[in-house]
Amino acid sequence: MSTSSPALDRAAQIVPPHAWFGVSAIFHYLGPSFAVLLFPAIGVLGVAWMRIASAALIFAPFTNPWLTIAKADARTRLLLVGLGACLAIMNVAFYLALERLPMSLVAAMEFVGTIAVALYGLRTGRNLAALALAVAGVFVLIDVRWSADLIGLGWAALNGALFVAYIVLGHKAAEGGASGGVERLGAAMAIAFVFVMPIGLLEAVKAFGSVNLVLAGIGVGLCSSVIPYISDQLAMSRLPRASFALMLALLPATAAIIAALVLAQIPTGRDILGIALVMLGVAAHKPAPSVTGSASPPAVCPGPREQIELP
Numbered sequence: 001m002s003t004s005s006p007a008l009d010r011a012a013q014i015v016p017p018h019a020w021f022g023v024s025a026i027f028h029y030l031g032p033s034f035a036v037l038l039f040p041a042i043g044v045l046g047v048a049w050m051r052i053a054s055a056a057l058i059f060a061p062f063t064n065p066w067l068t069i070a071k072a073d074a075r076t077r078l079l080l081v082g083l084g085a086c087l088a089i090m091n092v093a094f095y096l097a098l099e100r101l102p103m104s105l106v107a108a109m110e111f112v113g114t115i116a117v118a119l120y121g122l123r124t125g126r127n128l129a130a131l132a133l134a135v136a137g138v139f140v141l142i143d144v145r146w147s148a149d150l151i152g153l154g155w156a157a158l159n160g161a162l163f164v165a166y167i168v169l170g171h172k173a174a175e176g177g178a179s180g181g182v183e184r185l186g187a188a189m190a191i192a193f194v195f196v197m198p199i200g201l202l203e204a205v206k207a208f209g210s211v212n213l214v215l216a217g218i219g220v221g222l223c224s225s226v227i228p229y230i231s232d233q234l235a236m237s238r239l240p241r242a243s244f245a246l247m248l249a250l251l252p253a254t255a256a257i258i259a260a261l262v263l264a265q266i267p268t269g270r271d272i273l274g275i276a277l278v279m280l281g282v283a284a285h286k287p288a289p290s291v292t293g294s295a296s297p298p299a300v301c302p303g304p305r306e307q308i309e310l311p
Helices: 007-014 017-042 044-063 065-071 074-100 103-122 125-142 150-176 178-207 211-236 241-247 250-262 269-284 304-309
Strands: none
Touching (some): 007 178, 007 211, 017 044, 017 074, 017 178, 017 211, 017 241, 017 250, 044 065, 044 074, 044 178, 044 211, 065 074, 074 150, 074 211, 125 269, 150 178, 150 211, 150 241, 178 211, 211 241
């Protein structure tokens, strides 16, 4: 695949960006639920290693990561290295936090950082009200209880900060359109594997003697780092950064829905209230108008100018 390939760009245009975000949101919680089940057998760092290694392996055949890196200019290479390092450290920190803290608390701290991104680009009273509804809904949903585990809180804070960096760098990668964004994502994932290689290899070796564990690790990579990250690129190529950040408020809502469908955990009245507030907030939000330099916009995706001017 090359950056000029129109396939993913057409998919990004035909399917609404909110639908791509919905796919990402579903797998955002399916992946971690599988990963937590593997912690006792492989170890936290081993699962992180297998997640990134399998994702890099899946991306490689259709994104040609090393060719992308070789052909990139200095600025793009810096972006790829930054995104790769962010993905590697963020995923490790996320799992280390999940080992010590409830997912609701980790999710809350992750969402706090995205509030700043959303606030930076909202700029209207209507969108500020939408953000307030979404934030209220999130905190009703997750029912956060604090923790005295300072190490766990430290990992959760690092994960939250890097999640903000992922939003910023991910939008930079998507500036040239969805196809180019996925190609750069594949290169960044290969770089992430280089970063994580010495961190989790010793624990990951435990899984190599079991076909089931290897397949489970590949499943974690597919569900956690391939399907959702590609979906993010398809959504990011169409949505301003602030709009994407606000939509992340849907993640706790999708978690409650997945728990009801997969784990038979029926939502309470509190859960339904929280989901309703989040949905109202996202529905009330109005994305910033597109900024294009010509009367005839490209037939593929918004150009770099829009993504740069919209925070």
